[in-house]
Amino acid sequence: MDLVKHLRYFLAVAEELHFGRAADRLHMAQSPLSQRVRALERSLGVDLFLRTSRHVELTDAGRQLVGLARGVLDSVDELQAAMAEVAGGGTGGLRVAVPPELGGAAAALAGMLLGSHPDVEFVEAVSTEQLAAITARRLDIGIVRTPFSGARFVQRPRFEHRLGVLLPADDPLATASAPLEAIRLAGRDLALAPRQWAPEAHDEFLGLLHAVGAAPRAIREATTVEFAATLLLQGAAYVGLPPGGPTPAGTAWVPLAGRELSYRCAAVHRRGDHRPELEAVIGMIEQTLPRLGWRPRGHPQLGPRREQVRPANSPLA
Amino acid sequence: MTARSAATRRLEAVLGAVGCRGSVHVRDLDRGTELGLREDAPIVLASMFKLPLLVALLRASDGGELDLCAPVELRDRTSGPTGLAAMQDPATMSVRDLARSMMAVSDNAAADALLGLVGLARVQATLAALDLRETVVLQDCADLQRLLLEDATARDAAQLAARLHEDRELITRLRVRDPSRTNRSTARELTRLLELIWADQAASPHACRLARTMMASQVWPHRLAAGFPGDDWAVASKTGTLPGVRADAGVIEGPPGRYAVAVVTITDAPASSAPQIDGVIGTLARISVDALAP
Numbered sequence: 001m002d003l004v005k006h007l008r009y010f011l012a013v014a015e016e017l018h019f020g021r022a023a024d025r026l027h028m029a030q031s032p033l034s035q036r037v038r039a040l041e042r043s044l045g046v047d048l049f050l051r052t053s054r055h056v057e058l059t060d061a062g063r064q065l066v067g068l069a070r071g072v073l074d075s076v077d078e079l080q081a082a083m084a085e086v087a088g089g090g091t092g093g094l095r096v097a098v099p100p101e102l103g104g105a106a107a108a109l110a111g112m113l114l115g116s117h118p119d120v121e122f123v124e125a126v127s128t129e130q131l132a133a134i135t136a137r138r139l140d141i142g143i144v145r146t147p148f149s150g151a152r153f154v155q156r157p158r159f160e161h162r163l164g165v166l167l168p169a170d171d172p173l174a175t176a177s178a179p180l181e182a183i184r185l186a187g188r189d190l191a192l193a194p195r196q197w198a199p200e201a202h203d204e205f206l207g208l209l210h211a212v213g214a215a216p217r218a219i220r221e222a223t224t225v226e227f228a229a230t231l232l233l234q235g236a237a238y239v240g241l242p243p244g245g246p247t248p249a250g251t252a253w254v255p256l257a258g259r260e261l262s263y264r265c266a267a268v269h270r271r272g273d274h275r276p277e278l279e280a281v282i283g284m285i286e287q288t289l290p291r292l293g294w295r296p297r298g299h300p301q302l303g304p305r306r307e308q309v310r311p312a313n314s315p316l317a
Numbered sequence: 318m319t320a321r322s323a324a325t326r327r328l329e330a331v332l333g334a335v336g337c338r339g340s341v342h343v344r345d346l347d348r349g350t351e352l353g354l355r356e357d358a359p360i361v362l363a364s365m366f367k368l369p370l371l372v373a374l375l376r377a378s379d380g381g382e383l384d385l386c387a388p389v390e391l392r393d394r395t396s397g398p399t400g401l402a403a404m405q406d407p408a409t410m411s412v413r414d415l416a417r418s419m420m421a422v423s424d425n426a427a428a429d430a431l432l433g434l435v436g437l438a439r440v441q442a443t444l445a446a447l448d449l450r451e452t453v454v455l456q457d458c459a460d461l462q463r464l465l466l467e468d469a470t471a472r473d474a475a476q477l478a479a480r481l482h483e484d485r486e487l488i489t490r491l492r493v494r495d496p497s498r499t500n501r502s503t504a505r506e507l508t509r510l511l512e513l514i515w516a517d518q519a520a521s522p523h524a525c526r527l528a529r530t531m532m533a534s535q536v537w538p539h540r541l542a543a544g545f546p547g548d549d550w551a552v553a554s555k556t557g558t559l560p561g562v563r564a565d566a567g568v569i570e571g572p573p574g575r576y577a578v579a580v581v582t583i584t585d586a587p588a589s590s591a592p593q594i595d596g597v598i599g600t601l602a603r604i605s606v607d608a609l610a611p
Contacts (some may be wrong), residue, residue: 065468065491149587151483195336203336203586206593215596219334304482305588309474311398312537313589315465315493316364317423317456317558 093119104244127198145198155266156300163239166238179257189236191214322481324608341503359496363557373443375524400424415580427459457469507579540565544599572611
């Protein structure tokens with residue numbers, strides 16, 4: 001029996017909990033799909049599904065198999081992709097992605113990298129897309145906003161940069177000479193990059209604002225500093241990385257105080273990718289970003305985010 | 318657009334801004350008006366099941382079947398982050414003190430000990446007697462923990478948190494988040510239960526007063542209570558928390574009146590810390606109460 005193929009059939013049914021829909025998804029007829037699932041059950045010696053007249057549900061064994069099957073199929077996909085890359089002679093240059101919010105730093109980073117690595121290919125993509133692309137081997141190194149969930153990534157090196165607040169030039173807070181305490185923004189509308197770009201990082205930032213007593217009244221979305229400037233006309237303040245050049249007319253930029261409220265990111269690659277050219281580019285990023293004002297953060301991180309769970313946040317609290 | 322539909326649009330927007338979906342229901346206890354968002358959708362109770370358990374316990378006491386002052390020896394107790402569940406040595410406490418710990422700090426050991434005394438059948442009979450047909454209690458805290466750890470193939474809470482971050486889809490597969498497979502209710506039935514407690518109809522007047530006092534002693538100020546700061550408001554509630562599920566149900570009393578509120582938020586983001594969602598529970602309650610207030 002082709003176990004891998006049968007696991008794919010099983011997973012489709014486990015995800016749909018409906019043989020007909022699973023069969024459609026697999027572009028096959030329902031009866032052969034049912035037969036193959038039964039064959040898998042016989043081969044493993046367990047029932048994977050409870051079939052009643054009205055619905056299909058997973059048995060305990062089936063539930064356990066879901067996680068295991070996904071692991072096996074991820075490994076198979078990775079294996080096939082890796083060999084395909086070797087067979088195809090590789091892609092030549094490494095592909096490095098930068099997120100849109102990096103602004104001017106992206107060009108400066110590219111300039112410095114391309115000096116010594118002229119065949120590096122730069123793409124712009126939001127953090128969530130970069131992680132998917134790294135997993136699918138369409139991207140080698142991503143500059144990804146942290147924290148993020150998901151396994152099998154290495155974060156090295158890790159960096160942070162002070163955030164700033166874009167305000168109308170005549171706003172009383174705009175004349176602050178020292179970094180602005182977040183609490184001064186409490187109760188205002190805040191314009192931020194879209195949550196979808198990096199949901200866990202966005203949620204953590206909002207959570208920190210709440211925790212320090214700076215909860216905004218409402219959140220508006222802005223993908224560029226230029227558009228954010230239009231929201232300022234409606235009383236919002238924009239929080240993001242400092243723009244590379246002068247701020248839009250009629251606006252002023254003030255740094256935001258508080259180390260926890262920095263923009264944090266990491267150069268991310270797939271765990272298990274030890275290619276020497278990757279190491280060389282990572283080394284360059286490690287040297288270059290501090291020259292652009294980015295502060296190194298602690299040790300590399302293998303694997304996903306580690307959280308301290310507080311009693312008030314525990315399950316069943 | 319009416320004021321009411323404007324309020325429900327705002328509730329949706331506020332939920333969306335923190336990456337959540339969910340249900341809200343508010344009842345003005347004096348004027349009978351209501352407002353809601355998906356108030357009849359099935360929701361998981363999480364620790365809010367301790368509220369119908371409390372009512373069943375008090376009714377059993379009313380009927381002379383249980384003595385609130387009787388000592389209970391806790392053995393093989395359920396673990397958890399608060400109360401007796403977090404403590405190590407043998408303990409004996411009265412029924413009413415266990416109830417107090419269950420409601421004030423969501424003590425899992427106290428809850429399971431009390432459920433052992435009361436029995437699931439009596440809890441279900443109470444819910445039927447109060448005509449709360451969508452509310453079901455099937456599992457105790459030990460069961461819920463077991464289901465969580467099994468689904469995540471984790472040994473303990475720390476490993477559970479790690480697994481949720483490793484596998485982003487895991488949170489969507491948890492049985493304890495599926496109302497059809499666990500303790501469940503609706504936002505509307507939760508506010509109805511609260512209404513009955515505040516009207517001295519859920520059990521004897523003395524018992525209802527005890528329930529209200531215990532609910533007022535809840536320590537977490539970061540959810541419903543966060544929407545009603547200051548000396549003008551009193552809040553008595555019971556929280557519920559599961560991975561990605563944050564809820565609070567209770568009664569708010571202040572200048573415009575008395576309101577029973579139930580808010581349940583659901584997100585697929587695995588972070589256990591989300592003060593912005595905790596705070597939003599207060600915001601949702603405040604928006605709803607303000608919309609109903611004359």
